[in-house]
Amino acid sequence: MHVRKWLPALAGGIALALSLSATADINIGVTVSATGPAASLGIPEKNTIELLPTTIGGQKVNWIVLDDGSDTTKAVTNTRKLISEDKVDVVVGSTITPNSLAMVDVVADAETPMISMAASARIVDPGNPKTKWVFKTPQSDALMADAIAVNMKANGVKTMGYIGFADGYGDGWLAEMRNSAKTTGIRIVAEEKYNRNDASVTGQVLKLVAANPDAILIAAAGTPGATPQKELAARNYKGKIYQTHGVANPDFLRVVGKDGNGTILPIGPMLVFEQLPDSNPLKKSGAEYIVKYEAKYGKDSRSTFGGHAWDAYLLLARAIPEALKKAKPGTKEFRAALRDALESTKELVASHGVYTMTPQDHNGLDNRARTMIRIENGKWVLAK
Amino acid sequence: MDLSIFALLVQDGITNGAVYALLALALVLVFAVTRVIWVPSGEFVSYGTLTLAALQRVDGAPPATPPGTIWLVVGMAVVAGLMELIECVQRGEMARSVRQLLLWTGIPLAIGAAAWGLARLELPFWAQIVVTLALVTTLGPLLYRIAYQPLAEASVLVLLIVSVAVHFALTGLGLLFFGAEGSRTPAFSSESVQLGDITISVQSLLVVMTSIAMIAVLALFFGRTLIGKALRATALNRVGARLVGVSPNLAGTATFTLAALLCAFSGVLIGPITTVYYDSGFLVSLKGFVAAIIGGLVSYPMAALGALLVGLLEAFASFWASAFKEVIVFTLIIPVLLWRSLTAHHHDEEDE
Numbered sequence: 001m002h003v004r005k006w007l008p009a010l011a012g013g014i015a016l017a018l019s020l021s022a023t024a025d026i027n028i029g030v031t032v033s034a035t036g037p038a039a040s041l042g043i044p045e046k047n048t049i050e051l052l053p054t055t056i057g058g059q060k061v062n063w064i065v066l067d068d069g070s071d072t073t074k075a076v077t078n079t080r081k082l083i084s085e086d087k088v089d090v091v092v093g094s095t096i097t098p099n100s101l102a103m104v105d106v107v108a109d110a111e112t113p114m115i116s117m118a119a120s121a122r123i124v125d126p127g128n129p130k131t132k133w134v135f136k137t138p139q140s141d142a143l144m145a146d147a148i149a150v151n152m153k154a155n156g157v158k159t160m161g162y163i164g165f166a167d168g169y170g171d172g173w174l175a176e177m178r179n180s181a182k183t184t185g186i187r188i189v190a191e192e193k194y195n196r197n198d199a200s201v202t203g204q205v206l207k208l209v210a211a212n213p214d215a216i217l218i219a220a221a222g223t224p225g226a227t228p229q230k231e232l233a234a235r236n237y238k239g240k241i242y243q244t245h246g247v248a249n250p251d252f253l254r255v256v257g258k259d260g261n262g263t264i265l266p267i268g269p270m271l272v273f274e275q276l277p278d279s280n281p282l283k284k285s286g287a288e289y290i291v292k293y294e295a296k297y298g299k300d301s302r303s304t305f306g307g308h309a310w311d312a313y314l315l316l317a318r319a320i321p322e323a324l325k326k327a328k329p330g331t332k333e334f335r336a337a338l339r340d341a342l343e344s345t346k347e348l349v350a351s352h353g354v355y356t357m358t359p360q361d362h363n364g365l366d367n368r369a370r371t372m373i374r375i376e377n378g379k380w381v382l383a384k
Numbered sequence: 385m386d387l388s389i390f391a392l393l394v395q396d397g398i399t400n401g402a403v404y405a406l407l408a409l410a411l412v413l414v415f416a417v418t419r420v421i422w423v424p425s426g427e428f429v430s431y432g433t434l435t436l437a438a439l440q441r442v443d444g445a446p447p448a449t450p451p452g453t454i455w456l457v458v459g460m461a462v463v464a465g466l467m468e469l470i471e472c473v474q475r476g477e478m479a480r481s482v483r484q485l486l487l488w489t490g491i492p493l494a495i496g497a498a499a500w501g502l503a504r505l506e507l508p509f510w511a512q513i514v515v516t517l518a519l520v521t522t523l524g525p526l527l528y529r530i531a532y533q534p535l536a537e538a539s540v541l542v543l544l545i546v547s548v549a550v551h552f553a554l555t556g557l558g559l560l561f562f563g564a565e566g567s568r569t570p571a572f573s574s575e576s577v578q579l580g581d582i583t584i585s586v587q588s589l590l591v592v593m594t595s596i597a598m599i600a601v602l603a604l605f606f607g608r609t610l611i612g613k614a615l616r617a618t619a620l621n622r623v624g625a626r627l628v629g630v631s632p633n634l635a636g637t638a639t640f641t642l643a644a645l646l647c648a649f650s651g652v653l654i655g656p657i658t659t660v661y662y663d664s665g666f667l668v669s670l671k672g673f674v675a676a677i678i679g680g681l682v683s684y685p686m687a688a689l690g691a692l693l694v695g696l697l698e699a700f701a702s703f704w705a706s707a708f709k710e711v712i713v714f715t716l717i718i719p720v721l722l723w724r725s726l727t728a729h730h731h732d733e734e735d736e
Contacts, residue, residue: 035556037663039564166707193707197667199403199658202396203702203709206389223566227659251565255659 025060026320026329029082031093031103032117032309036070037196040222040249042095044293044306045117049092051292052313057321059329068094075099076106083110089329090338092312093117095305097168100136108133111332113339115315117308120172124362135342135362137311139245139268139352139369141176147266147370148217148242149180151383155240157214159189163204163228164219166193173219173244189213196224205231215239221246226256233259240264249303253378260375264383268352269371270307275382281349282368289351304352311350318348391582393699399588399657401695402595406650407672408679408687409602410643415681416619417639419540420532423547425647425672426665427554428520432651433660434558436516437567439503450503452561453519457496460526465489467530488529492522509570517648524644525637532640533633551666558662566664569655591653598649599688602642611638671698674717680724 030049033042046065054061064086068075075094082088083106091107091114094100100116100123107114108130116123121140124131152160162177164170170193181188190211192204205228208216216239218228225247232241243265253260269276273286289310290302319341327333345364348355353369372383407425414422431453438451465488472481499515507515531550535542573586606612617625618635626632650668654660671694678690694713701712 035559039559043564166709193709194702195667195710197661197664198702198709199654199664199668200396200400200699201702203393203699203704204706206392207703207706210389222564223659223661226566249565251563255566255568 024329025062026056027062027064027086027088028316029079029086029088029091029093030063030065031068031075031078031082031091031099032065033070033075033095033099034067036068038070038096038221040251041305042067042070044249044301044303045095045309047297048289048293048306048309048313051296051310056317057324059320059324061320064088068099070096070099072098072102076102079103079106079114083107083112087330088112089335090115090316092309092316097123097172100134104128104130104134112335113342115312115342117305117312120168121363126360126362131362133339135315135357135364137308137315137350137352137355137363139365140363141172142179143365143367143370144245144266145173145176145180147372148177148244148264149184149186151264151266151372152186152215152240152242153184155215157186157240159187159211159213159215161190161192161208161211161213161216162188162219163192163194163201163208163216165221165224166195169221169246170219173217177217177219194228196220196222198227201228201231204228205235205237208232209235209237213239215242217242217244219244219246222249223247223251223255225252226260229256229263230259245304248380249305250300253375253380256375257378261377263375264372265375266370267373267380268304268307268369270351271302271304272371272373272380272382276371282351282353285349286351307351311352311355314348314350315342315345315355318345388582389703393703394696395582395584395588397696397699398692399591399695400698401692402592403650403654403668404672404675404694405595405688405691406598406646406653407669408675408691409599409684410646411669411672411676412679412681412684412687413615413646414639414643415676417615418528418532418536418543418636420543421540421547421673422643423544423669424527424551424554424665425643426667426669427551427558428523428644428647428665429651429654429668430558430660430662430665431523431554432516432520432648433569433655433664434562434567434651434662435519436512436569436652436655437660438562439507439512439515440569447503450500451519452557453523454496454500454503456557456561457492457499457519457522457526460523460530461489461492461496464492464526464529467534488526492526495519495522509572513652516652517645520648520651521641521645524640524642527644528636528640533636536632536636555663555666562662564662566659566661567655568659569652571656587656591657594649594653598646599684602684605642615639671713674714674720677717677724678720 032045034046049063049065066078068078079091082091091112095117097118097120100118114134116136117138119138119141121142123136124134162174164173190208192208194201194204218225225243229241241263243263245265245267248267248271269282270286273283273290276283289307293306294301319338322341323334323337326337343357343359345355345357353365355364357364373380374383410425411422414420435451435453438447465485468484468488469481472484495518499519502515531546535546571587572590575586577584606616614630615635615638618630622632675690675694676687679687698713701709
C-alpha cells in the first residue's frame with residue numbers, strides 16, 4: 001500500500017537524478033566557514049564565490065556553496081556530501097587549516113581535486129601521498145614569517161616579543177617565526193598566548209613590556225588582533241609592532257583606530273594594488289578582482305581572504321578547459337585530468353601572486369606574493 | 385614582578401571581576417526564581433555592547449542602518465502577542481486579550497519605534513546608553529514569554545536544553561545583525577588617577593563603582609519592595625508563593641527583565657575596555673557561571689566574591705601562564721564543586 005503510493009515518486013526522483021547527471025555540467029563544491037569563529041574570513045570568500053561566472057570554457061558551472069560553521073566535523077560532512085550527493089568535480093575549501101587538513105583524507109579517497117583557502121603549509125605537505133589531490137591558494141606562514149624577519153633585520157631589530165592566538169593559527173606562526181628569527185639572528189625574548197575572545201590581555205602585555213623587546217609580533221586574525229595592540233599602546237610600549245596578514249580587513253582598522261599607526265605587516269599585494277608600480281603584473285590582476293568586489297559590496301570592503309577564493313577560481317578557469325579536452329565532467333577521468341591540469345599551472349598571474357605549481361609544490365607562490373605595508377591614519381600604505 | 389605590575393594586574397582582575405559579578409548575580413537571580421540555567425546571558429552582554437556600538441556615528445554621520453536588535457524586539461513582540469492572543473482565545477477571555485496584546489506587543493513595539501527614531505538623531509552618549517539598555521532589556525521578558533513560560537513547570541534539564549537552544553539562536557542572530565567582526569565603544573573617560581606609584585584608570589574605577597551601585601540597588605529592591613519580596617518568596621518556595629497570590633508568570637517576567645538589564649549593563653561597561661564579538665558573550669557568561677557556582681547558585685554575596693576571585697585568578701594566570709589561562713580559571717570549578725557536594729546536603733528537585 002505505502003510502497004505503491006511512493007513508487008511513482010521514487011521513479012520520478014530517479015529519472016530526475018539521471019537527467020541531471022546526463023547534462024554533464026561542471027559541479028564545483030565549496031565549503032567555507034561563513035559562521036563560527038572564522039566567519040570574518042569565510043564571509044568575504046562566500047561573497048567572492050557569488051561574483052564568479054557560471055560558465056568556464058564554454059561549459060556551464062554549478063557552484064554549490066555550503067557553510068561549515070568553522071567546525072572540522074561539519075567540513076568533513078560537507079565534503080562527503082558534495083562528493084557523494086552532488087557528484088562534484090572539484091572541492092574548494094575550507095577557510096581554515098584544521099578543516100582543510102581533515103578534508104584531505106576524504107578527497108584523496110574519492111580521487112577528487114581540492115583547493116584549500118587556508119594558510120598552513122601542512123595542507124599541501126609533499127611528504128603526505130594524499131596531498132596529491134590537494135592544492136591551496138593562500139601564502140604559507142613560512143613565506144610571510146620570513147618577510148617579517150627580513151623587515152625586522154632591516155629595521156635594526158635584535159630582540160622580539162611574540163603574542164598570538166592560543167590555537168593552530170598562533171602555534172603555526174610561532175613555529176615559523178622561531179625558524180625565521182633564528183636564520184636572521186633575532187632573539188625571541190617573550191612568548192605569550194591569548195584567545196580571540198579574551199576580555200583582557202593586560203597580564204600578557206605587562207610581561208611582554210617587562211621583557212622590553214625591540215619589536216613585538218602579534219599573530220592574530222581579524223579584529224582580535226587589535227586587543228593586544230591597544231593594550232600595548234595603553235602601556236606606552238615604544239618599540240615596533242608587527243601584525244600578520246590575518247588582520248588585513250577594514251574592520252581591524254576600524255577597531256584599532258589611531259593605536260594602529262605605524263604597524264607593519266606582510267600582505268598579498270592585491271590589498272594595495274593602487275599603490276603598486278605599473279610594471280607589477282599583479283596591479284592589473286588585483287584591480288580586476290577588487291573593482292568587481294567593491295562594486296557589489298561597497299567601497300573599501302576589500303579583504304585578502306576573498307582574494308584566496310578568487311585565485312582558486314583563476315586556477316580552475318585555467319585548468320578546466322585543459323581537462324575538458326580529455327574527459328567529460330562528472331567522470332573519474334575528468335577529475336584526474338583536472339588534477340593534472342592544476343598541477344601543471346605555470347606563471348598564472350592571480351590576485352595574491354603568481355602561481356607555478358609542481359608535483360612538489362601545490363601552493364606555487366614565490367616572493368612576488370608578499371609585500372610589506374604600514375598602517376597610517378586608518379589606511380594601508382605600501383612600505384618602502 | 386614589581387609593585388606596579390602587581391597593582392595593574394589587581395586592577396585588571398577587579399575590573400573584570402566586577403563585570404563577572406553582574407553576570408553571576410543575573411544567573412543566580414534567574415536560577416533561584418525560575419530554575420533556568422541561563423546560558424544565553426552572555427548574548428545579552430554582547431548585544432548590549434554591539435547595539436551601543438551600532439548606534440555610534442560613523443565619520444560624523446548617523447549609522448546607515450539602525451541596530452538589528454530593533455528588528456529582534458519587533459519580531460519577538462509579534463510572536464509573544466500572538467501567543468498571548470491564542471492563549472486568551474483558548475480560555476475564552478476576549479476582554480483580557482486586548483490588555484495582554486497591549487502589554488506584550490504594544491510596549492515592545494513602542495520601545496522599538498522610539499529606538500528606531502532616536503538612532504537617526506544626534507544623541508549624546510548617555511542617551512545612546514539609555515536606548516541600548518531599553519532595547520536589550522526588552523528582549524528579556526519577551527524571551528521568557530516565548531521560550532520559557534510555556535515550559536515553566538518542566539524539569540531543570542529541559543529548561544537547560546531550551547537555554548542552550550536559545551543561546552545558539554541568539555548567537556546566530558548576532559552574527560546576522562552585527563557581522564563577524566568585533567566592535568568597541570568609546571571610553572567613558574580616558575583620565576587616570578595617580579595614587580603614589582599606582583595609576584588607576586577612571587574607566588576601571590567607573591566599572592567597579594557602577595557594579596557596586598547595581599548590587600546595592602538590587603539589595604534594596606529585594607529587601608524593600610513588594611515585587612522584590614515576591615520574587616524572593618518564589619525563589620524559596622514556588623508553590624507556597626503561588627498559594628499566597630504571587631503569579632509565577634509575573635515572577636518569571638520580572639526576573640528576566642531584571643537579569644536582562646544586568647547583562648545589558650555589563651555589556652555597556654565592558655564595551656570600552658575590550659573588543660566584543662557576536663559570540664563573545666558565551667565565555668563571559670561561563671566565567672559568571674563559575675562565580676555563580678561558587679555561590680552555589682543561591683547566594684548573591686558569595687557569587688559576587690566568586691566573581692572577584694575569577695577575575696583576579698584570570699589576571700594573574702594570564703601573566704604567569706597565558707597559554708593555560710582558561711584551563712586554570714575553569715579548573716577552579718572542580719574543587720569548588722567537590723567542596724559544595726561534600727558540605728551541602730543532597731537536594732532532589734523532584735521533591736519540591
